Amino acid sequence: MAKKIKAIVKLELPAGKATPANPVGPALGAQGINIMQFCKEYNERTAAMAGDVIPAEITVFDDRTFTFILKTPPTAFLLKKAAGVEKGAATPNKAKVGQINRAQLREIAERKMKDLNATTIEAAEKIVLGAARSMGITLAD
Amino acid sequence: MPAYWLELTVTAAPEAVEAISELMSRYVQGGVAIEEPYRLLDDGQAPEIIPDAPVTVRVYVPENEDGSEARTRIEEGLWHLRQIEVGDIGELTVRRIAEEDWATSWKEFYHPLHLGRRVVIRPSWREYTPAPDEVVVELDPGMAFGTGLHPTTRNCVLLLEEAITPGASVLDVGTGSGILAIAALKLGAAHALGLDVSSVAVETARENAAINGVGDRFEARLATLEGAGEEPFTPLPSNLNILGAEIGTFDLVLANIIARVIAQLAPALVRATCPGGALIASGIIHERRALAVDALTAAGLADIREVEEGDWITLIGRRPTNPMEGQ
Numbered sequence: 423m424a425k426k427i428k429a430i431v432k433l434e435l436p437a438g439k440a441t442p443a444n445p446v447g448p449a450l451g452a453q454g455i456n457i458m459q460f461c462k463e464y465n466e467r468t469a470a471m472a473g474d475v476i477p478a479e480i481t482v483f484d485d486r487t488f489t490f491i492l493k494t495p496p497t498a499f500l501l502k503k504a505a506g507v508e509k510g511a512a513t514p515n516k517a518k519v520g521q522i523n524r525a526q527l528r529e530i531a532e533r534k535m536k537d538l539n540a541t542t543i544e545a546a547e548k549i550v551l552g553a554a555r556s557m558g559i560t561l562a563d
Numbered sequence: 564m565p566a567y568w569l570e571l572t573v574t575a576a577p578e579a580v581e582a583i584s585e586l587m588s589r590y591v592q593g594g595v596a597i598e599e600p601y602r603l604l605d606d607g608q609a610p611e612i613i614p615d616a617p618v619t620v621r622v623y624v625p626e627n628e629d630g631s632e633a634r635t636r637i638e639e640g641l642w643h644l645r646q647i648e649v650g651d652i653g654e655l656t657v658r659r660i661a662e663e664d665w666a667t668s669w670k671e672f673y674h675p676l677h678l679g680r681r682v683v684i685r686p687s688w689r690e691y692t693p694a695p696d697e698v699v700v701e702l703d704p705g706m707a708f709g710t711g712l713h714p715t716t717r718n719c720v721l722l723l724e725e726a727i728t729p730g731a732s733v734l735d736v737g738t739g740s741g742i743l744a745i746a747a748l749k750l751g752a753a754h755a756l757g758l759d760v761s762s763v764a765v766e767t768a769r770e771n772a773a774i775n776g777v778g779d780r781f782e783a784r785l786a787t788l789e790g791a792g793e794e795p796f797t798p799l800p801s802n803l804n805i806l807g808a809e810i811g812t813f814d815l816v817l818a819n820i821i822a823r824v825i826a827q828l829a830p831a832l833v834r835a836t837c838p839g840g841a842l843i844a845s846g847i848i849h850e851r852r853a854l855a856v857d858a859l860t861a862a863g864l865a866d867i868r869e870v871e872e873g874d875w876i877t878l879i880g881r882r883p884t885n886p887m888e889g890q
Binding site for chain 2: 425426427430431432433434435436440441442443444445446447448449450451454455456457458459463475477481483484485486487488489496497498499502509510512513514515539549552553555556557
């Protein structure tokens with residue numbers, strides 16, 4: 423295990439449905455790692471979360487072996503789910519596509535806390551709100 | 564399937580990445596790739612994400628009308644995101660890449676690999692006819708470290724060939740894919756015990772031993788030796804066994820780990836080597852040589868020699884038959 427890290431790539435993929443096609447193939451293929459094993463392991467570990475987007479952070483070592491950890495779903499994905507919308511606004515500076523309430527904001531911030539660069543829950547909420555704004559999702563009073 | 568794909572890349576401030584990823588994911592199949600810049604700590608072993616540094620977001624669209632449409636939509640979306648000032652967002656760059664069969668194309672990287680003088684690592688999809696004195700280890704790369712591509716593995720095999728005696732017992736601490744233990748068994752060892760702190764490694768090593776027809780002479784355990792619990796290098800699983808003197812002694816002990824762990828385990832490694840037996844310690848980056856050598860010497864290892872390749876050092880020493888000899 424005298425390994426040295428060669429690359430780190432995060433892939434946001436549909437849980438249980440990774441395939442060797444895009445973006446897995448080109449993103450990991452150049453590293454020469456066993457793509458089929460990655461897809462199989464990812465799909466096994468995320469099978470129970472079908473329907474969610476689950477990011478995998480893949481670390482590639484200098485003998486072309488790899489490991490990966492699963493991350494919390496992207497904030498944008500959780501926001502869309504909470505607001506009950508399929509996608510963010512095409513023109514978030516003008517159009518608003520949905521709303522979330524304070525309790526939903528807190529829930530998303532708590533869930534994302536460990537993956538966000540935030541030390542307090544308030545700071546995490548601020549980041550989540552920033553993402554909401556960029557998608558045309560507003561906070562209900 | 565299109566013959567070509569367009570790789571669409573945008574670099575942006577970390578706070579804008581969620582929005583960009585969401586935008587891009589609307590127009591692509593499969594998912595989004597994100598690369599955060601990092602620096603390496605601890606001799607390249609541990610990464611640290613550099614906060615506030617620009618992050619790269621990538622998606623792939625087919626080179627056809629649908630792809631052009633997606634590209635236009637993404638460019639428009641990025642323009643809108645820039646208007647609400649979520650953080651700096653760079654221009655979209657486009658690169659054309661040829662369609663490949665990604666499920667199999669990674670295999671092109673791997674060919675039969677000669678390690679030491681006699682050991683050949685053969686991926687399962689390659690043919691190889693060994694010379695009379697060669698031993699072939701069939702091994703496919705995957706998640707457990709040890710493909711033979713790393714200098715430390717190569718040097719371990721070189722010294723292993725020299726130190727192995729027919730019928731020897733072998734302990735392989737940090738067995739990974741099992742590559743060294745399996746090579747030892749193929750070179751004439753009677754049995755081998757492989758330890759690893761990763762359950763993926765333990766399972767992989769077991770499978771690889773079975774594939775190579777040495778499964779009945781190889782035992783893999785989710786375990787390490789005493790000393791590893793102090794400031795563990797990686798988080799250790801809760802069901803990990805920490806083994807002490809009860810495992811007895813072995814004619815040959817292998818530890819291809821890293822300098823810090825070798826130093827921590829040094830007393831246990833030397834104790835597990837039978838008097839007159841050899842210990843091979845590897846994964847030692849040049850700057851940490853003294854850490855490993857001093858700890859092994861203090862633990863009683865004698866006649867320490869080394870081989871070097873690139874940044875990496877592999878040590879071999881002997882446990883004295885007379886305990887006073889190593890003092």
